Structure formats: structure tokens, C-alpha cells
Amino acid sequence: RLRTPRKRVRAAPPPLLEAVRQAAADLLTPAEPGTLLLIGRRHLRDNNSWMHNSARLTKGRPRHHLLMHPADLAARGLADGAPVRVRSTTGEVTVEVAASDDLMPGTVSLPHGYGHDLPGVRLTRARHLPGAPVNALTDPAALDQLSGTAVLNGVPVTVEPSP
Numbered sequence: 001r002l003r004t005p006r007k008r009v010r011a012a013p014p015p016l017l018e019a020v021r022q023a024a025a026d027l028l029t030p031a032e033p034g035t036l037l038l039i040g041r042r043h044l045r046d047n048n049s050w051m052h053n054s055a056r057l058t059k060g061r062p063r064h065h066l067l068m069h070p071a072d073l074a075a076r077g078l079a080d081g082a083p084v085r086v087r088s089t090t091g092e093v094t095v096e097v098a099a100s101d102d103l104m105p106g107t108v109s110l111p112h113g114y115g116h117d118l119p120g121v122r123l124t125r126a127r128h129l130p131g132a133p134v135n136a137l138t139d140p141a142a143l144d145q146l147s148g149t150a151v152l153n154g155v156p157v158t159v160e161p162s163p
Contacts, residue, residue, distance in 0.1 A: 019146045031156055036072060036108045038088070038155040040134055049113035052126035064131030065098035067109040068159065073099055076159060083162035086110070086132070088155055090139045093132035094162045108159060110134045 002009065031037060043063050051057045066086060068078070078084060080099040085092055086108070095110065103109055114131025116123050134152075142151040 016146070023146055031106065034158060035156045036068075036106055036159060037153075038086070038134075038137060038157045039107060039109050039153045041067075041109045041111050042113075043111060049116070049126070050123065052113065052116060052129050053123040055125060058125065058129060062096075062130065063111060064095065064114050064129065066095050066132075066159070067100040067103055068097050069103045069105045069107070070099045070101065071105050072108070072159075073097065076161075078159070078161060084159050085162045086137060086157050086159050088137040088139070088157045091136040093134075093136050095132040096130070097159070108157065110137070 004010075066084060070080075073080065078097055081096055083094055084097045085094050093110075093115070100109075110132065112134055114129070115133025115136070116126035116129060116131075118133070121127055137157060138150070138152055138155055140150065143149065144151050
């Protein structure tokens with residue numbers, strides 16, 4: 001039973017509609033020149049960082065690379081497999097880059113759950129895996145206005161050769 005005056009649920013109240021309009025405008029705003037948008041990714045055997053402490057789950061090809069479209073690699077003079085520095089307004093990491101046609105130009109992807117060589121990490125096997133913590137690039141204060149959750153995708157970053 002609905003206890004609203006008109007016996008209806010307001011599924012699109014004005015504040016929500018305004019937030020949707022603002023989100024659409026934000027998505028259509030071009031990024032700064034040279035800036036790429038960082039998105040995350042997960043792998044079946046990397047779904048959570050503790051899985052990196054299992055030899056069975058970490059065998060096989062490396063999955064820690066920053067994926068980047070070949071056109072973006074060429075525009076920056078970067079080579080497939082080279083170490084790169086990825087910077088955001090809140091941090092930076094160094095990781096190997098891999099060319100991928102699976103991403104659209106202007107987008108890069110770094111997997112979740114890496115960066116086990118940080119102080120205090122006690123995962124003995126995982127400490128020896130390469131990879132960078134994507135959370136070092138996200139802003140803990142940035143919230144999505146529609147959902148109220150942390151912004152973890154669409155993070156503006158720059159990518160350059162690692163010194």
C-alpha cells in the first residue's frame with residue numbers, strides 16, 4: 001500500500017533528473033588535451049587481491065599491464081611492453097603498458113587488485129607479482145552525484161614514459 005497523497009511513487013524527482021542532465025553534460029565534455037580516461041578491469045583469477053597469493057591462480061600470462069589503444073601509444077611515442085608513468089590529480093604509478101584494440105582511443109585500463117609491494121603487505125607470493133595499485137590514481141573524495149558512490153572509472157590521467 002502506498003501512503004503518498006496520489007498513491008504513486010515518484011521515480012524521477014526533479015533532483016534526480018537534474019543529476020542525470022549534469023552527468024550527460026559531464027560525459028560529453030572533452031578531456032584536456034593529452035589526457036586519457038582511466039577505467040578499471042577485473043580478471044577471473046584476479047577478482048580480489050588475496051587471489052594473488054595463490055600460485056595456482058597467478059600462473060600463466062601476466063595480467064597487470066595498463067592497456068592502451070595503439071593510436072594513443074603512437075601519439076605518445078610509447079612502445080608496447082615499456083614501463084610508463086600514469087598520473088592523476090591524486091597520485092602516480094609506474095607499470096608496463098600493453099597495446100590493445102579492445103579499448104577505444106582516449107581510454108586506458110588498469111586492473112584492480114595489484115600493488116602488493118607496498119609497506120605492510122603480508123601476502124608472501126603476491127609481494128613478488130608486478131603491477132600497480134589503481135586506487136593510487138582515484139580520488140577518495142570524488143563521489144558520483146547520482147549514486148553517491150566513489151568515482152572509480154573515467155578518471156583523467158596522463159601517461160608518459162617512465163624515467
